[in-house]
Amino acid sequence: MNDITSLSLTHTIIDLKDKKFSPQELNTAYLARIQKLNPKLNAYLHLNESSDKIPVAIKDLISVKDLPMTCGSRILEGYVPPYNATVVNKLASNGISIIGKTNLDEFAMGSSGENSAYSPAKNPWDTTKVPGGSSSGSAVAVSADLCAFALGTDTGGSIRQPASLCGVVGLKPSYGRVSRYGAQAMASSLDQIGPITKTVEDAKLVLSWIEGEDGQDNNVVSKSKIQSPPLKNLKGAKVGIPIEYFREGLDSEVEKVVKAAINKLKDLGAEVVEVSLPNTKYAVSVYYLIMASEVSSNLARYDGIRFGQDRSKFGPETKRRIMLGTFALSTGYFDDYFIKAAKVRTLIRNDFKEAFKKCDVIVGPVSPTVAWNIGKKTQDPLAMYLSDVYTIPSALAGLPGLSVPCGFASNLPVGLQILGQYMNDETVLSVGQQYQEATEWYKERPKT
């Protein structure tokens, strides 16, 4: 019954071309599955029943003209964007239509989906567990076959971590690869839009659709300036293993699964080398100071006058970060907090530059644990922040990162993180692709 909805994007395109089914049949099948499963999973906040092409799910902080957008917040209740984000226009010109807007942590702030003002999305592998965040609904929708693929955003791990916890593929492209025009800004020096997909080749295809300049996001690097030849073969490729990513805090079962994945890369001909990223220990602190500062500035636009409700409608985590950022930028503290963090950010970037002298990609865990129980970390913001310890450093350096399914621990999915050099997204994707072909973990789907 679920044949059509279980297809990857790439296969959906082929089958549509071969007229095995029509776009109408495809959308009918997905909508039926959504009607059946969304009440349980809460992946979608809003559906577009007039979707008539290949259906994509869009994180509800990316503007789609005439569809309500909440950013997971009460402050935007009733808001309807009058224009499309660049990525939405780019998808439309490639035969894609929006089937719905997905749940998220309010303004993309969170690692579990629980900061949504519209109750959290649930992990399809076990609905008592969090799906990860902040692109929680997008990862859930892909994992439960509620869309052909989805878009999310990643600031400190918000694509890779939910992809890992839900057992799907998630790509955070290099900073500056994809225009953010029309996406609500959280932390502008970090935010990046990227695909969450059923396979690595799907992620590669979606990136090719959405990347490139649009004249609206000054940070986008021209496609013509990107020279990033894909690694054709793992044989002889050097895979760096950061010693700091396998220390205290990493769950032993997750470690076992990730190490088995690294051994698989070795079997495929890769040479494994140890690398060190010594400033990793500062990354979460640096991230929280810089991100919160940028958040406090970006969210100042919510004045309840031109659009949206008044500022009392922000949720608790959003208020907490606005307060932290305002403090870090305030007179007397700016140099000690914001500037100091920006300098340590340089050290973190330099760590990666050094490490990449010894290897083509860096590989490790995405998340220190598998999906945890709903409610477990909500009272302890710091514990929640530390769950992004492996995705934050590369975000601060603007590097591309991919999460690929690599097995299970306690019956819950584990993702392998593959990091590449700045603007070398192709190498990351090609290593992911070769791993995927050799292991096929990506074929595992939750029983829903």
Added chain:
Amino acid sequence: MAKIKIDHIAKLANLPLSSEEKELYEKQLSAILDYVEQVESADTKEVEPTFNVIESVNNLQKDQTVSGLTQDEALGNATNKKDGFIVSRGVFENE
């Protein structure tokens, strides 16, 4: 290192907070600050700050006209409108 003055910061952030929220945030933000203050121990002598990883500057847009939002579209989400304008609060007292 620093004790966060909740009332002052809330005012700067233009955030209306209840007394319960202030109490909670004071506690939570102190714990977060205790943690993030570890950046102090990093040696950053002669290190330039990173504000953005993009190395290019002045990535300029082509000089051409493009269509924008109509007035109706631009005003569509404002709750308080008058004669094609958005009504805002007065800047000065008594307005």
